[in-house]
Structures are given as C-alpha cells and as structure tokens.
Amino acid sequence: MSYSDIGKKADDFLGRKAFSQDKSFTMKAKTSSGVSLKSETKLGKSAKLNAKFKQSGINFSKIDIVSDGKCVIEADTPASFLDGLTLNTSYTMGTEKWSSKAGNDEEANVGFEFTQDQFIVNHTMNFLGKNGDDDALTMESDLGFTMDNFSFGASVSSFLPSVFGGDGGKSGMSNYAVKAGYKTGDFEFCTTINNPGKSNNLSASFFHNCAPTTTWGCLLSQGKGDSIKSRSVNLTVGAEFKNNSSMTTKFAVDQNGVGQFKVAQKLDGGATLTLQSKINFNNIESDAKFGLGFEMGL
Secondary structure, eight states: OOGGGTTHHHHHHHSTTSOOOOEEEEEEEEOTTSOEEEEEEETTTEEEEEEEEEETTEEEEEEEEETTSEEEEEEEEEOTTSTTEEEEEEEEEEOHHHHTSTTOOOEEEEEEEEEETTEEEEEEEEEEEEETTEEEEEEEEEEEEEETTEEEEEEEEEEEEOTTOOSOOOOEEEEEEEEEEEEOSSEEEEEEEESTTTTOEEEEEEEEEEETTEEEEEEEEEOSOSSTTTSOEEEEEEEEEEEETTEEEEEEEETTSEEEEEEEEEOTTSOEEEEEEEEETTOTTSOOEEEEEEEEEO
16 A cells, blocks of 8 residues: 555545535546547636546556646656656646636646555655755655555655756755554555654544445644644545435534535436535634536536
8 A cells, every 4th residue: 555545545535525516517428549538627716627538558547737827747658677666756836826816836747656565665855846945856755654454654755956956056855754554355444743852743534435325524633833732633524425326415523613515416328417516503603605516427
C-alpha cells in the first residue's frame, strides 16, 4: 500500500471533497477507440473538459482544459528496463490572467513510482516550484510498507535552488510526516503525525463497512496551538446508507454542530441526480447552503 492510500477511504468518505454546495452539470462518454471524455460545468465558477486515453504504451491519465485558462496534463508509463518501476510526468500551465491570481502556479513535474514486494516508493520533482516567493526545485517523496494487516508510511517535502537560476538559493525540508494504519476486511484505521519532533500535529481516522447497506467513519485532527495540550480538536463523524439499488443517503456532523447531507438518486438512462445541503444547527435561522448535481452518461 502506498503512503497516500493509508487512510484514503476515510478521507474520501468525509474529507474536503466528500460534500459540495456547487451547482454542477456533468456529462461522460467513451469513444470506440477507448478515449474517456468528461465535461463538467459549475455554475458561477468554471467549466472543464477532461480526457483520458492510452497511446503507444503511455497512459494519459488526465488532460484538463478549464475555462479560467488552466490546462493540466498527466501521463505515466511502465519502465521497460526495471520491473515495478513506473515513470510519470505532469504539467500545469495557464494563461497570463490565470497565472496572475494568487495560488495559481505553473508546474513541471517529473517522477516515478517503484513497487517491490511490500514496498511502494514515490518521488516527484517540480522544476517550476516555489519556496515562499523564491524559485526552487521542490520535491515530494514518500514510502509505504505493508506487513499483514498493518501499513506504515513516511513522506518528506523538500526544496533545492532552482535549476533555472532566478531568485533564491536555499535548500531544506518544508514538511515531513509519518503514518500508521490497520486494515481488516471491513475496517480501516489510520493515524498521522505531521512534523514529528517539532509541531507534532496529530490526526486520526477510521472507516467501517458495518453492513452491506451501511458505512460510517470519523476524522479527527488537531487545530492550531503551540503545544499538543493547548490545541483544539476537530472532529467529523458521518455515515452513508444505501436505501435501495438506486438511492444513497449520506450525512456528516462536525464538532461545531455543522451538518452536511447528500442524497444521490440514479435515474433511468444512466443519469444521477445529487442534492446536497449544509446546515449550522447552532444557528438554524441562518441561510442553509445547497448544492445540486446532475451527471449523465452518454
């Protein structure tokens, strides 16, 4: 199991992408030659066209063209000279208008994934990275190890002076973390320590498929503070129920009494209608937020 896969089920179940208040319309299709196409429109935000395909042994896992001027290309291919080695690359680029907005940085990533027995190693270098406001070669490295029902992992984010020169010239480590996980047939648990020996930020999660129609989970993390004892605790608990073969209901509530709800209904013809809401139970009189999604397969 790779580092990113440890605790992934709970994060997908209750993390930032689990719920949304967007109003979206999505269409999916697949051509006779194996090209997967997807268009997604988020009202008031952006529209995106996505494509995936394989060509001459290269897997183009993502090609995104976004209406705000952003373009992303991701590809990978198995290395012919070493079993278990996969080479990957990704590029993020955009128009001058997109690049001028804070947080929109172009990227040129080259890396690899190496799998051997119980080990999975990932390493990525971004030649257009940033260390604060300085240009830098940024690197993300992680290691995952599985032994029976247990998984262990570590990750390091580091930076070197930019190979293209420019401002800056420092090198160092910006972040590091360790993980430990336990997995059985229907239960997963994960705990993470960010920057052990320094900030020691703790987080934990679990995911339990307790019945064929019921799953539930929990995310726990620490807030800001100088020490472990002085930090607040962020807690989210949620569950999903499969009402029937075409309908699911999901909810989550955090420590502040903010609840999120999602109902997904499959329609005839392969379409899915999703209704979502976010309500602060400590202030019911305030306006609730609603999301609506419609996805159609062609």
